[in-house]
Amino acid sequence: xxxxxxxxxxxxxxxxxRIKEVTSHVPFENLCLSPQCDYASTExxxxxxxxxxxxxxxxxxxxxxxxNPITDFSTRWSVFRRQACAAITKEAFLxxxxxxxxxxxxxxxxxxxxxxxxxxxxxxxxxxxxSKGTMDDQIMKGIMEVQKHFMRTPDGVISVNRxxxxxxxxxxxxxxxxxxxxxxxxxxxxxxxxxxxxxxxYCTSGYRSAEHQRRILxxxxxTKYKAAIIRKYGQxxxxxxxxxxxxxxxxxxxxxxxxxxxxxxxxxxxxxRGKAIDVGGPSTIDNQQVSIIRRVAxxxxxxxxxxxxxxxxxCVHFEIL
Amino acid sequence: xxxxxxxxxxxxxxxxxxxxxxxxxSCTPLIGNGLSPDPVQTNQAxxxxxxxxxxxxxxxxxxxxxxGEYTFDKTLTITAREKRQGxxxxxxxxxxxxDPSSLELYYHVDELGGVHMxxxxxxxxxxxxxxxxxxxxxxxGNLRVASEQDVETPGTDGIKALLIENFSLDDPQLxxxxxxxxxxxxxxxxxxxxIEADGLGGSCSLKEFxxxxx
Numbered sequence: 001x002x003x004x005x006x007x008x009x010x011x012x013x014x015x016x017x018r019i020k021e022v023t024s025h026v027p028f029e030n031l032c033l034s035p036q037c038d039y040a041s042t043e044x045x046x047x048x049x050x051x052x053x054x055x056x057x058x059x060x061x062x063x064x065x066x067x068n069p070i071t072d073f074s075t076r077w078s079v080f081r082r083q084a085c086a087a088i089t090k091e092a093f094l095x096x097x098x099x100x101x102x103x104x105x106x107x108x109x110x111x112x113x114x115x116x117x118x119x120x121x122x123x124x125x126x127x128x129x130x131s132k133g134t135m136d137d138q139i140m141k142g143i144m145e146v147q148k149h150f151m152r153t154p155d156g157v158i159s160v161n162r163x164x165x166x167x168x169x170x171x172x173x174x175x176x177x178x179x180x181x182x183x184x185x186x187x188x189x190x191x192x193x194x195x196x197x198x199x200x201x202y203c204t205s206g207y208r209s210a211e212h213q214r215r216i217l218x219x220x221x222x223t224k225y226k227a228a229i230i231r232k233y234g235q236x237x238x239x240x241x242x243x244x245x246x247x248x249x250x251x252x253x254x255x256x257x258x259x260x261x262x263x264x265x266x267x268x269x270x271x272x273r274g275k276a277i278d279v280g281g282p283s284t285i286d287n288q289q290v291s292i293i294r295r296v297a298x299x300x301x302x303x304x305x306x307x308x309x310x311x312x313x314x315c316v317h318f319e320i321l
Numbered sequence: 322x323x324x325x326x327x328x329x330x331x332x333x334x335x336x337x338x339x340x341x342x343x344x345x346x347s348c349t350p351l352i353g354n355g356l357s358p359d360p361v362q363t364n365q366a367x368x369x370x371x372x373x374x375x376x377x378x379x380x381x382x383x384x385x386x387x388x389g390e391y392t393f394d395k396t397l398t399i400t401a402r403e404k405r406q407g408x409x410x411x412x413x414x415x416x417x418x419x420d421p422s423s424l425e426l427y428y429h430v431d432e433l434g435g436v437h438m439x440x441x442x443x444x445x446x447x448x449x450x451x452x453x454x455x456x457x458x459x460x461x462g463n464l465r466v467a468s469e470q471d472v473e474t475p476g477t478d479g480i481k482a483l484l485i486e487n488f489s490l491d492d493p494q495l496x497x498x499x500x501x502x503x504x505x506x507x508x509x510x511x512x513x514x515x516i517e518a519d520g521l522g523g524s525c526s527l528k529e530f531x532x533x534x535x
Contacts, residue, residue, distance in 0.1 A: 175493050177493055177494065177495060177496065177497055177500070178494060178495075178496045178497065179496040179497035179498055180497045202493040204490075204493075204495075204497065204500055205497050205500065205501075206497075208497070208501070212498065212501060213521065216501060216502070216521060227440045227441065227446055228424055228440045231424060231425070231440040231441070232422065232424045257392070257393065257417065257418070258417055258418075258420055258424075259415070259417070259424055260385075260395045260415055260417050260424075260525070261519075261523065262385035262386060262387050262392045262393070262523035262524065262525060263387060263519075263521060263523050264387045264388065264521070264522075264523075269387065269388055269521070269522065270388050271388070271522070276388065278522075280490065280491075280493070282491070283470065307389065309388075309389040311388070311389070311518070311522050311524065312505075312516050312517075312518030312524035312526065313490065313503060313505065313518045313519065313520055313522065313524070314490050314491075315490075315522075317388060317389065317522060
């Protein structure tokens with residue numbers, strides 16, 4: 001995707017177009033955006049100067065791609081960005097340590113500001129640039145962007161070991177399981193929740209088509225509960241519904257429920273309406289996940305509905321508006 | 322009727338001991354109930370899995386939900402203990418929601434104490450529900466014993482229950498469509514099935530457990 005064999009830069013639009021092209025063949029989550037290794041020459045020797053090798057403009061491309069929905073979706077992208085950003089700014093990314101509060105109206109010690117600046121760059125909330133340790137508009141904007149995830153009215157202040165500081169230190173992009181679809185507002189909701197979730201969390205489910213549900217309902221009817229349904233409702237009624245399962249879907253649903261299986265009508269569940277996301281992970285972090293998602297919901301009432309439940313299948317389920 | 326709450330707490334230790342005694346009595350040769358001992362129930366060890374106590378009058382009431390939305394209540398009651406073709410079994414009735422008709426279910430205990438269920442009174446298509454001493458990794462039909470976990474239900478908060486599932490969900494690489502096919506059941510000692518759940522977000526949790534008279 002990004003070559004080091006030629007001096008010419010690829011350009012953000014070209015890269016975006018290529019990524020889109022590739023995603024029609026390979027799932028996006030399986031892709032990795034990576035520059036080619038080294039500036040190794042071909043036999044003819046590449047005409048690349050020292051300045052070309054530093055490729056400062058590449059920064060602009062990285063920063064423009066940062067807000068592209070198909071690139072910031074990926075964990076791999078954030079890793080790549082972190083590496084590229086560190087290489088360009090010569091900054092090592094370490095744990096964000098603060099001696100005093102930083103932000104609006106705070107002491108803003110240069111070392112604290114630098115530490116915050118590094119962290120905000122690393123998580124992609126501000127562009128990559130070298131900081132002199134003074135609070136600037138970019139950093140201020142970055143703080144507000146971070147706080148928007150969990151505060152309805154961001155205050156622009158990071159106090160030592162308080163919520164914003166803790167969230168920033170634990171900020172990490174969680175994985176999305178294969179097959180999960182997060183279109184539109186689901187993606188917005190996941191992006192708000194994702195970096196704050198405890199380690200070990202991942203997205204297990206998003207939009208599901210009615211067909212998924214229908215296939216399982218039909219399997220329940222034809223195999224798992226077949227004997228029980230025939231026993232309760234009789235062979236004639238069972239066979240009659242089987243002749244056209246789509247047309248007789250209400251009957252089938254009623255009979256499957258009638259033998260004790262709780263299941264939603266195909267197309268009616270929150271997932272099938274594109275309104276729900278499930279988060280997985282060890283059961284030990286369930287309560288933490290619920291608490292964080294509720295917090296994000298309170299801060300973003302136009303995106304998340306506030307309904308957050310621990311499901312019996314080990315997932316934490318939350319819904320969007 | 323007795324609803325089990327915190328059965329492992331000190332507070333209800335007495336009730337728990339009493340429950341265990343009742344369970345032991347229910348598994349001993351049936352001297353006091355007028356039925357003659359039979360070769361199945363008085364198998365070599367004379368035991369039934371503690372994860373599915375079978376006594377006439379036992380009643381489990383569950384609340385069922387889909388994605389957190391209440392769907393219906395269902396109640397399983399053991400109504401009789403009968404013998405057919407030399408085989409003893411317990412007859413159960415499953416009543417779902419407001420439906421006045423119920424589904425008859427038949428339970429029997431194998432020689433090793435495992436509990437089986439069938440919808441056929443001739444027990445031709447029985448399914449092994451739980452074994453005498455299920456251990457993590459054991460296969461039970463097409464399910465696998467996972468681990469003992471702390472669970473809460475409206476009827477039993479803070480108890481240990483054994484999860485039996487068709488496959489583990491603990492894998493971020495599991496495809497979403499495969500995840501939807503998951504099914505799991507949680508069994509608690511001395512109580513039986515406390516939760517059943519599926520990968521679509523459907524679940525039934527124990528609301529009340531009434532222990533019948535052995």
